[in-house]
Amino acid sequence: MKYVDEFRDGVLAKNLAASIAQESRPDKTYRLMEFCGGHTHALSRYGLLGMLPANVQMIHGPGCPVCVLPIGRVDLAIRLALEHDVILCSYGDCLRVPASEQMSLLKAKARGADVRMVYSALDAVKIATQNPTRQVVFFAIGFETTTPPTASVIKQAQASGLKNFSVLCNHVLTLPAMEAILTQPGGVPLQGLVGPAHVSTVIGSQPYQSITSRFRMPIVISGFEPLDLLQAILMLLRQVNEGRAEVENEFTRAVTPEGNRKAQALVDEIFEVRDSFEWRGLGSLPVSGLKIRAAFAEFDAELRFPDLVYRNVPDHKACECGAILRGEKRPQDCKIFGTVCTPDNPVGSCMVSSEGACAAHYTYGRYTDSKGMP
Amino acid sequence: MSKTKSIYVRPLDIKQGRVDMSHGSGGRASAQLIETVFTAALDNEYLRQGNDGAVLPLPPAGSRLVMSTDGHVVSPLFFPGGNIGSLSVHGTVNDLAMMGARPLWLSASFILEEGLPLADLLRIVDSMARAAKTAGVVIVTGDTKVVERGKGDGVYISTTGVGYVQGTTNPSGNRARAGDTILLSGTIGDHGMAIMSQREGLQFESAIESDSAALHGLVAAMLATGADIRVLRDPTRGGLATTLNEIARQSGMGMVIDEAGIPVNKAVAAACEFLGLDPLYVANEGKLIAICAAADAAMLLAAMRAHPLGQSAAEIGAVIEDASCFVQMKTKLGGRRMVDWLNGDQLPRIC
Ligand code: SF4
DSSP: OHHHHHTTOHHHHHHHHHHHHHHSOTTOOEEEEEEEHHHHHHHHHTTOGGGSOTTEEEEEEEEOHHHHSOHHHHHHHHHHHHHSOOEEEEEGGGTTOOOGGGOOHHHHHHTTOEEEEESSHHHHHHHHHHOTTSOEEEEEEESTTTHHHHHHHHHHHHHTTOSSEEEEEEEBOHHHHHHHHHHSTTOOOOSEEEEOSHHHHHHOSGGGHHHHHHHOOOEEEOOSSHHHHHHHHHHHHHHHHHTOOOEEESOTTTOOSSOOHHHHHHHHHHEEEOSEEEETTTEEEETOBEEEOGGGGGGBHHHHSTTOOOOOOOOOTTOOHHHHHTTSSOGGGSTTBTTTBBTTBOSSGGGTSTTSHHHHIIIIIGGGGGGTOO | OOSSOOOOSSOOOTTTOBOOGGGGSSSHHHHHHIIIIIIHHHOOHHHHTTOSSOOOOOOOTTOEEEEEEEEEOOSSSEETTEEHHHHHHHHHHHHHHTTTOEEEEEEEEEEEETTOBHHHHHHHHHHHHHHHHHHTOEEEEEEEEEEOTTSSSSEEEEEEEEEEEOTTOOOOTTOOOTTOEEEEOSOSSHHHHHHHHHHTTOOOSSOOOOOOOOOHHHHHHHHTTTOOEEEEEOOOTTHHHHHHHHHHHHHTOEEEEEGGGSOOOHHHHHHHHHHTOOGGGSOOSSOOEEEEOGGGHHHHHHHHHHSGGGTTOEEEEEEEOOTTOOEEEEOTTSOEEEOOOOOSOOOOOOO
16 A cells, blocks of 8 residues: 555645645636546545645546447447347446436336446456347447457457357547547637546557647646646646646656557457547547447447437536536536536436546535635 | 253254244244254343343433334354444444443344354354343343345344433534534444455455444443533444534534544555545444534543543544535645545446
């Protein structure tokens, strides 16, 4: 545990907070977006937001895999489970995402659908092996972090000739989402980006260079520990103050410039980029999602069940998830935050996952709302 | 009993035998199980009479009766630091103690699952007997039922306790006032993580033991200081976080606690980190929260620390005025956040 304690040291944290305060210029506002939901969670959980000066504002980004999944994609999984009698395997976080007609995978399960929560893609393959007479579908979601494990099980399924296993692929890419955030009309002006930790261990720090050069946007890749985040914020402030726009890597203990080549090759072997993919909040983005290559088509649930057609479904009328994922609004700006919409009874996806901005603010931060604190 | 000739053809095979449906039938097999396992281990004048209930003396004049009940369904049945038997005694004794009461009598109701090894049952009942003896309470009446295999987790035990409280002692969840001090009797999360480490088959450098213990002795020492203990609560299921939220809501107050002041065993912290759990939400079975006026805090804390079950007692925070009844926490890092009720299940993170 020494390892963890090193990154949660109160004295170091206070020193970093003091350095941030010193570095921030009172005449400036620093709007920094933490792209990744893991960072959103950590900022709230460790109470870091209150340690920042008022002019250093953290804007929550779209890097929460469950949050950006549009209703239409969840509907597909629900239809598979209810109408095609498959065993639908999903990560726990997806089970409670509200879908069309007030359904969710959890509610489908209550109606008799065979929905199973798995901890990894491998668990889904095991279920398929154990149930040879049933079709088993893995509801794959996530950014570059969760893609290699999905690729690996597809490869494994082909090698072992598994006939009853397929993947409903919803894997998405980080860079197109960043680009969308920076190019959207009327979007919030940002001064810097905190780059994701786990994603960057896979893709490396190099790919972000296109963002820094095209948009003159400072990026600091940060680890998940609270001291990592404070350090990354300090590094961003320095870049802004010195007029630099570079990719800096705070998380050098895990992230290299080129990333994990093996994982990249594996993903490239199994997946190709879709022409476009629908994101909650960001709309339909070109070359932003992955699909399974033709050579592995038999494991593509969208091809195995041809009547499975994606339909775009608008979010709940009052739900501000879209604007929150674009960084334009805060959870507390949503009219039904904490009243109609709570973690026990989520209306939008941002209230479901622990990485969602609404869930994080509800769980750790909402006490500040009534007092006008940060 | 020893003078009458045994009515049983064969003695119970404790080593190899298992609970079967006949043990719950109310017939001879039931009687044999009760005599050999329960009455033998828990032996006292009330049980020995073999009646349907116990006739008990009144507590001292002027005192008030306190009664509480608790069901125990822990799995696994045996864990480092105790088993369901000792737990079922401590649970109810502590519920009485949290009312400021001196516990006297318990009843115990067992739901046994067909197939439970008799040796396990004996171990459980023995440990109940020892826990009761140490706590100075008497199990005066009981009941046993058997359910079919697959319909129970080996054994469920419900215990009900009766005790009495004297004088003006009146701890209650709704009496916390702004400015009051919040005290905690020791480390948190030990019981829950002892159970978890068994369930997940985890091996940690140092074994985590349940803190399961009867707290009325500690409470008696605290009451003896004369301090007005406004609130007493044992943070069991849902852990410290849930219990503080319950008290805050009952009292219509807020709280600010200090993360750095909350004692957590190293092994527990490590196990929580590994499993992605927050010790604030992990169960305890031998800890208490006490809330008193700030002026009484030092005296009460000293009394707690002088007791073997309160050695690492600490002041962890204060009650504040807050109509929303939020529990806030100063984090170790120097930040601040709220500590909410537990939201649903803690699911594994995927990214
Ligand atoms: S509070 Fe609920 S409804 Fe509002 S934006 Fe968040 S998730 Fe959507």
